[in-house]
Amino acid sequence: MSTYDANLRVWRGDPDGGGLHDYTVEVNDGEVVLDIIHRLQATQAGDLAVRWNCKAGKCGSCSAEINGRPRLMCMTRMSSFEPDETVTITPLRTFPVMRDLVTDVSFNYEKARQIPSFTPPKDLQPGEYRMQQEDVERSQEFRKCIECFLCQNVCHVVRDHEENKQNFAGPRFHMRIAELDMHPLDVVDRKNMAQEEFGLGYCNITKCCTEVCPEHIKITDNALIPMKERVADRKYDPIVWLGNKLFRR
Amino acid sequence: MTSADAVRPSGSTEIERHQYDVVVIGAGGAGLRAVIEARERGLRVAVVTKSLFGKAHTVMAEGGCAAAMRNVNTKDSWQVHFGDTMRGGKFLNNWRMAELHAQEAPDRVWELETYGALFDRTKDGRISQRNFGGHTYPRLAHVGDRTGLEIIRTLQQKIVSLQQDDKRELGDYEARIKVFHECSITDLILDNGAIAGAFGYYRETGSFVLFEAPAVVLATGGIGKSFKVSSNSWEYTGDGHALALRAGSSLINMEFIQFHPTGMVWPLSVKGILVTEGVRGDGGVLKNSEGKRFMFDYIPEVFKGQYAETEEEADQWLKDNDSARRTPDLLPRDEVARAINSEVKAGRGTPHGGVYLDIASRMTPEEIKKRLPSMYHQFMELAEVDITKDEMEVGPTCHYVMGGIEVDPDTGGALTPGLFAAGECSGGMHGSNRLGGNSLSDLLVFGRRAGLGAADYVRALSNRPAVSDAAVEAATTSALAPFDPKPNAENPYTLHAELQETMNDLVGIIRKEAEIEQALAKLDEFKKRYANVVVDGGRIFNPGWHLAIDMRNMLLVSECVAKAALQRTESRGGHTRDDHPDMDANWRNTLLVCRTAPGQDPETEVPDVTVTPETQLPMRADLLATFELSELKKYYTAQELAEHPEWSS
Numbered sequence: 101m102s103t104y105d106a107n108l109r110v111w112r113g114d115p116d117g118g119g120l121h122d123y124t125v126e127v128n129d130g131e132v133v134l135d136i137i138h139r140l141q142a143t144q145a146g147d148l149a150v151r152w153n154c155k156a157g158k159c160g161s162c163s164a165e166i167n168g169r170p171r172l173m174c175m176t177r178m179s180s181f182e183p184d185e186t187v188t189i190t191p192l193r194t195f196p197v198m199r200d201l202v203t204d205v206s207f208n209y210e211k212a213r214q215i216p217s218f219t220p221p222k223d224l225q226p227g228e229y230r231m232q233q234e235d236v237e238r239s240q241e242f243r244k245c246i247e248c249f250l251c252q253n254v255c256h257v258v259r260d261h262e263e264n265k266q267n268f269a270g271p272r273f274h275m276r277i278a279e280l281d282m283h284p285l286d287v288v289d290r291k292n293m294a295q296e297e298f299g300l301g302y303c304n305i306t307k308c309c310t311e312v313c314p315e316h317i318k319i320t321d322n323a324l325i326p327m328k329e330r331v332a333d334r335k336y337d338p339i340v341w342l343g344n345k346l347f348r349r
Numbered sequence: 350m351t352s353a354d355a356v357r358p359s360g361s362t363e364i365e366r367h368q369y370d371v372v373v374i375g376a377g378g379a380g381l382r383a384v385i386e387a388r389e390r391g392l393r394v395a396v397v398t399k400s401l402f403g404k405a406h407t408v409m410a411e412g413g414c415a416a417a418m419r420n421v422n423t424k425d426s427w428q429v430h431f432g433d434t435m436r437g438g439k440f441l442n443n444w445r446m447a448e449l450h451a452q453e454a455p456d457r458v459w460e461l462e463t464y465g466a467l468f469d470r471t472k473d474g475r476i477s478q479r480n481f482g483g484h485t486y487p488r489l490a491h492v493g494d495r496t497g498l499e500i501i502r503t504l505q506q507k508i509v510s511l512q513q514d515d516k517r518e519l520g521d522y523e524a525r526i527k528v529f530h531e532c533s534i535t536d537l538i539l540d541n542g543a544i545a546g547a548f549g550y551y552r553e554t555g556s557f558v559l560f561e562a563p564a565v566v567l568a569t570g571g572i573g574k575s576f577k578v579s580s581n582s583w584e585y586t587g588d589g590h591a592l593a594l595r596a597g598s599s600l601i602n603m604e605f606i607q608f609h610p611t612g613m614v615w616p617l618s619v620k621g622i623l624v625t626e627g628v629r630g631d632g633g634v635l636k637n638s639e640g641k642r643f644m645f646d647y648i649p650e651v652f653k654g655q656y657a658e659t660e661e662e663a664d665q666w667l668k669d670n671d672s673a674r675r676t677p678d679l680l681p682r683d684e685v686a687r688a689i690n691s692e693v694k695a696g697r698g699t700p701h702g703g704v705y706l707d708i709a710s711r712m713t714p715e716e717i718k719k720r721l722p723s724m725y726h727q728f729m730e731l732a733e734v735d736i737t738k739d740e741m742e743v744g745p746t747c748h749y750v751m752g753g754i755e756v757d758p759d760t761g762g763a764l765t766p767g768l769f770a771a772g773e774c775s776g777g778m779h780g781s782n783r784l785g786g787n788s789l790s791d792l793l794v795f796g797r798r799a800g801l802g803a804a805d806y807v808r809a810l811s812n813r814p815a816v817s818d819a820a821v822e823a824a825t826t827s828a829l830a831p832f833d834p835k836p837n838a839e840n841p842y843t844l845h846a847e848l849q850e851t852m853n854d855l856v857g858i859i860r861k862e863a864e865i866e867q868a869l870a871k872l873d874e875f876k877k878r879y880a881n882v883v884v885d886g887g888r889i890f891n892p893g894w895h896l897a898i899d900m901r902n903m904l905l906v907s908e909c910v911a912k913a914a915l916q917r918t919e920s921r922g923g924h925t926r927d928d929h930p931d932m933d934a935n936w937r938n939t940l941l942v943c944r945t946a947p948g949q950d951p952e953t954e955v956p957d958v959t960v961t962p963e964t965q966l967p968m969r970a971d972l973l974a975t976f977e978l979s980e981l982k983k984y985y986t987a988q989e990l991a992e993h994p995e996w997s998s
Contacts, residue, residue: 130616142842146893147886217510218465230474
């Protein structure tokens with residue numbers, strides 16, 4: 101087993117300020133960035149704040165920016181860097197820092213709470229749900245989401261524009277709206293709200309969210325663009341327009 | 350002012366207070382299902398979790414959720430599921446829990462669909478069900494290999510939907526349910542022996558919080574972080590087990606720890622991470638370094654006749670369950686873990702000390718990626734192994750504790766009035782060994798029952814218990830103790846690493862009397878050293894402090910495991926004694942009950958425990974009659990079977 105000492109640069113601080121600190125930490129074969137952070141914690145910086153749970157890429161807790169790229173620390177192998185390269189680890193930039201690598205991600209939970217929940221047909225009894233595999237697969241792709249919020253962090257609509265947070269739910273939650281809109285048994289029409297309440301129009305499909313998704317969900321192609329098309333059909337479809345004119349009060 | 354206040358560098362001394370009807374500790378499947386139930390009965394509920402909402406360990410469950418819905422094979426029934434569960438647990442299970450579980454699991458799964466869950470489907474549009482170890486028929490509702498994530502997300506979203514209802518009705522999302530995330534409970538507070546509240550701290554700020562509530566539901570999961578090689582996350586430090594013990598409740602079955610047969614073995618940094626049993630359920634096979642499918646050599650006496658004896662028969666079973674017997678690759682987990690251990694010991698292991706798990710030669714790459722996407726991803730990213738081309742290297746990993754808080758099967762009530770428990774932190778349901786897939790269903794069935802039990806308890810109270818100032822002060826002092834300066838300061842990380850090695854090496858998958866005694870001596874030493882633990886830094890998000898507090902629970906629970914393991918002089922399920930290798934029918938109905946030793950200072954954070962053998966209630970006659978007498982004879986004493994209807998004939 102080969103071992104070397106890595107140069108690590110870790111942001112440490114709190115809401116009042118902070119900066120990058122240099123550390124030298126041992127690295128063994130097969131280790132990931134989170135292992136190195138843990139070793140740093142156990143040997144040199146007992147109070148280094150970091151959020152993590154499963155260490156297997158399933159819970160989405162250990163999100164950070166590694167050399168400026170939003171990544172899960174548990175899924176970033178140290179072998180992806182040169183041994184003499186300095187590895188810089190900073191907290192997610194879009195959310196307020198609490199301490200060191202831990203940020204306040206409550207923005208995401210607030211947005212989640214605003215989206216109307218799954219609404220099945222009223223008379224459908226438990227055990228009587230029938231859906232075809234091909235019909236559930238579209239929404240199932242979006243339900244792979246581990247809520248690491250890397251897509252929310254990287255999205256330029258909110259990354260450097262605090263003022264947009266009010267009106268824009270972010271890719272994770274537009275994907276949630278798409279998931280419900282594509283659910284074979286959901287009865288709520290979510291097209292208008294996607295546009296008007298959650299700001300789908302802000303998205304200009306640069307695909308940054310798709311690029312950083314550790315679950316490789318095609319957020320832009322399979323959720324955001326189809327939702328935009330559904331909204332557009334509704335808004336500009338002349339037949340829908342005429343129908344609305346004729347039959348609305 | 351306490352001495353701890355003087356050294357505490359930051360964090361408020363103010364204590365935030367909340368009043369609730371029910372406090373649920375733990376936001377995994379069991380906790381969230383309990384919250385839903387108590388809220389649906391009109392109560393105000395707080396849910397407290399050490400992590401963020403939706404990150405609980407339930408996400409790690411991969412294979413599925415067992416429920417006899419009969420969607421794939423109509424021969425299935427709750428009785429067959431009940432029988433499989435008892436067999437899997439070697440007939441030491443609490444039979445009433447196993448009965449309720451088998452009966453209610455289908456309703457709990459169907460209910461999830463009404464919350465928005467999207468399980469994989471059968472051709473006729475029902476919930477698809479897959480094969481799994483120890484289950485007679487395809488029984489596991491699943492979503493690829495990420496079933497736990499689907500269940501946690503579904504319950505999380507159901508809670509959000511209830512909060513939206515409350516907002517519409519009462520103008521506040523949090524009128525009836527509030528999630529306290531990144532918050533740890535350090536003490537349960539009693540009034541005259543009954544639950545009066547729970548005390549803890551916010552991990553983010555280090556400030557203290559007191560919940561005044563007449564009922565607490567513990568749903569804190571397992572204890573795997575006391576072992577070095579484990580599939581469990583940092584949260585699994587036995588908090589609920591320890592809180593219950595210290596509040597005067599009892600634990601049972603603590604000697605039974607499930608080592609999942611297939612954890613990753615390489616690279617070292619990911620050793621222990623789970624490889625789902627779904628790989629074998631979908632046709633994957635175990636092989637040794639000679640390329641031999643060795644499981645055919647390890648069918649134990651009690652399962653003889655129930656499993657395929659040739660590769661041809663096993664492969665035929667995979668195509669059609671009804672025309673052949675099942676593959677021994679899918680024996681219950683304890684059997685498979687021991688078999689792997691024996692192969693490696695006999696020198697037929699892989700270069701990294703495991704055995705091979707082969708799916709590549711059994712399925713097309715497209716099928717593998719579709720049915721086992723997380724496994725494909727996990728091996729590709731963490732081990733640079735392409736499982737569509739190469740075999741995986743796997744070996745046993747500490748996965749689940751069968752032991753837990755002794756509860757009333759119907760209500761989830763522990764010995765302490767007002768205390769309830771559900772899920773992994775409760776004991777009895779799985780006996781000496783849990784079947785794969787029975788954990789997710791356990792969470793749903795008993796999470797609901799504990800929520801209901803707590804709701805009924807609170808409604809029947811004529812007056813509420815009170816939290817005394819003295820109790821709050823004691824809890825505060827105890828939580829701050831790791832900041833006090835001490836001579837010979839101990840680093841909590843070092844102590845934790847030593848505990849993990851001790852438990853892994855001396856009370857692990859194969860146990861011996863002398864080694865367990867060695868472990869107990871070590872634990873004694875750790876407890877003494879624990880008193881000298883000192884942490885750096887302040888109270889704001891300080892992982893060193895968090896670990897120092899969790900260590901108390903790990904030490905206490907480890908002592909229960911070791912003491913019970915020493916007493917049980919037989920091998921059964923998740924307890925294998927090298928010096929007592931056989932299963933002994935005289936032990937079958939005996940529970941080892943852990944309690945805190947009498948006469949100790951009630952403020953002690955890591956009290957001594959006593960372990961007492963007690964007899965379990967015999968199985969109800971109608972349930973006993975669902976088994977063939979010939980099978981029961983393998984487990985029961987002759988005396989116990991005198992009641993069986995076939996006995997006299």
